[in-house]
Amino acid sequence: IEFMTFNFSILATDQIINSAAKMLYMSGGQFKIPIVFRGPNGSAFQVSSQHSQALESWFAYFPGIKVVMPSTPADAKGLLKSSIRDDDPVVFLEQERMYGNKGEVPDDEDFTIPLGVADIKREGKDATIVARSLMVPVALKAAEELEKQGVSCEVIDPRTIRPLDIETIINSVKKTNRVVLAEESHPFCGVGAEISAQINERAFDYLDAPVRRVSGIDVPMPYAKNLEKLAIPDVEQLIKAVREVAYMD
Missing domain, CATH: 3.40.50.970 (Thiamin diphosphate (ThDP)-binding fold, Pyr/PP domains)
Known part of the structure; x- marks a missing residue:
């Protein structure tokens, strides 16, 4: 449907x-x-x-x-x-x-991806960025820029929210000790809040900094183009958040 x-x-x-x-x-x-x-x-x-x-x-x-x-x-x-x-x-x-994005797609007619399996879009060792949907390309651009600043970021795309592959996220946090959660949705009672709770429950002792969320602004989406742009997280906000959990700012 x-x-x-x-x-x-x-x-x-x-x-x-x-x-x-x-x-x-x-x-x-x-x-x-x-x-x-x-x-x-x-x-x-x-x-x-x-x-x-x-x-x-x-x-x-x-x-x-x-x-x-x-x-x-x-x-x-x-x-x-x-x-x-x-x-x-x-x-x-x-x-x-x-919808206009282009990328390689396997020719195999029977190509499938199991539900409940996250994908590590980029490997890194200094900080983890968990992003989904629209925020994945934003996170990858931020990670590319942060690499130039000496910060190696791992970017994880859950791909499915339920069931959630929390194990892949936890294992990454145990490796990098820092995590930023990127989402275009509102922060209150969001998926990022759930992931943050599970990280704190299962990997708190591995964290060198508090879990940081970068979310859409907690207001109804504006119509005006300039205000609409301000309501959605961008590359600069993600870079700033990662630098903060890395104690660079």
Whole structure:
């Protein structure tokens, strides 16, 4: 099922959350719900507050739903095929700003990527950046610039929010001892907050600095282009956050 924008899925939350997500459990495992809900999520280009919401944390909150957020063409293909083949309902969140992005895609018609497996987009040893969807290319650009400043950053893309591959994130934090979480969504009750909590619960003794979050501004998305730009994290904000956890600023 395709939504023109996932903001419209709000009108279908009863069917998605109260029916699709619950049926397997309520039927004692008798009824499988192999359905994929897909469409653009998060900010676009001047479509204002009602069409620019990032809803991943909302859907990920409910047991019974899997939540996927690809950041590259190859990931989109592999994850979508896995989502279609999954017996559970999957919310497949794309990013409208990334629809024009190009990248290598395997020719193998049976190419799939397992759900619940994060990808290390760039290896590093001084700090970890966990980013998803639109923030992945931003994180990679920040890491490239930070390399010139003597900071080696590891960039991790969870790819799926639920199930979350927290082990890959924890192992990276144990190696780098510093972590910055990048997301375009609001900070309050967000996915970044959940990842931060799990890092503090499982890897607190490995941290040389507090977990740092770089999120979208906690206001409805503005329509004006100059204000819209200010509402979304950028490369400079990520660089500043990494420099702070590295005690360079």
